[in-house]
Amino acid sequence: MSDPSTGENLLYLTDEQLRQGIEAMFFAYRGFTADPDRILADMAYGRAHHRAVHFINRAPGTTVNNLLAILGVTKQSLNRVLRTLIEDGLVESRVGNADKRERHLYLTDDGRALEQRLSDAQRARMRAAYRAAGPQAVAGFRQVLEAMMDPDMRRRYLALKESGS
């Protein structure tokens, strides 16, 4: 349990261990998105719609600009998705009070119903994984993921986490 060069056990930082972590991320992410994808495939929606609905639900009244920054896409790309969601009556766009240039986004009842369906499916898999791995593993999982984010995204993630708990 000791490393000859540093006195610490750094075997977990070998290229082989890192490669295994990379592959684990790849395969796990596929599982992570699989269940919502199956639900969305039946409708005219895709993963982009899921993400929009998720974060609007998470932060009701968020502005388009804010959502743009969270999702990390261009406004043209988001707009295409948002337009269909509004047309289909899943999302409502309200003009801002203080600043009337802004549009604040909210889920309708139908939107909330879809969000619920999607996140129930995704949470079920997550819950199974968490349960199988145990609380200590989950804590480590969260730590590594946080450390892997870009600083900007980490700030946004932590702000969301703060606001939700």
Place this chain on the structure above:
Amino acid sequence: MSDPSTGENLLYLTDEQLRQGIEAMFFAYRGFTADPDRILADMAYGRAHHRAVHFINRAPGTTVNNLLAILGVTKQSLNRVLRTLIEDGLVESRVGNADKRERHLYLTDDGRALEQRLSDAQRARMRAAYRAAGPQAVAGFRQVLEAMMDPDMRRRYLALKESGS
């Protein structure tokens, strides 16, 4: 440290905790792919090329069918990517000895050079995250990811892991 209903502390399984884990996966995966994506953007390649190159490097001589199953895409989709890689001299396709229908895939020197560049970038971020989180967190990270995979993908992942260590 006790749960009234079960006697265990199951607070890590609340919907809020699961939602945070879901968002962590989303933001972290963006960071995970960001560095290779930047390198690939300069060339005529994308993430699909990276994945193909990664797994061919990982299992030299793999057949197209095998790669298909690992990547989880259609042969038409993979073929488009593979064709450009072969045309550009990054991948070599050799007819099988035993079964001449099969094509065995190998990286050329140029292919290995690109793979190295991409995986160096990706590993650097992974290494920083691992180091920041520590060995115990990394173990938990791996456990949760494994539990999150579809059974088929877990088998493939474990087989790869086995063969590499």
Place this chain on the structure above:
DNA sequence: CTTGGAATGTCAACAAGGCTGACTTAAACT
């Protein structure tokens, strides 16, 4: 030896969801 099935490759068409660039409208700020 022939035939059926498997592995591969290819062509065409399509869709989702990214992107850039250019431009408009309305509101707010200076």
Place this chain on the structure above:
DNA sequence: AGTTTAAGTCAGCCTTGTTGACATTCCAAG
């Protein structure tokens, strides 16, 4: 008044996924 900002829109492009149809090659079973 002029500039900046938020949002939306149009057009066009790219990557990467999909289906369906079809050809080729080869192995293996009848």
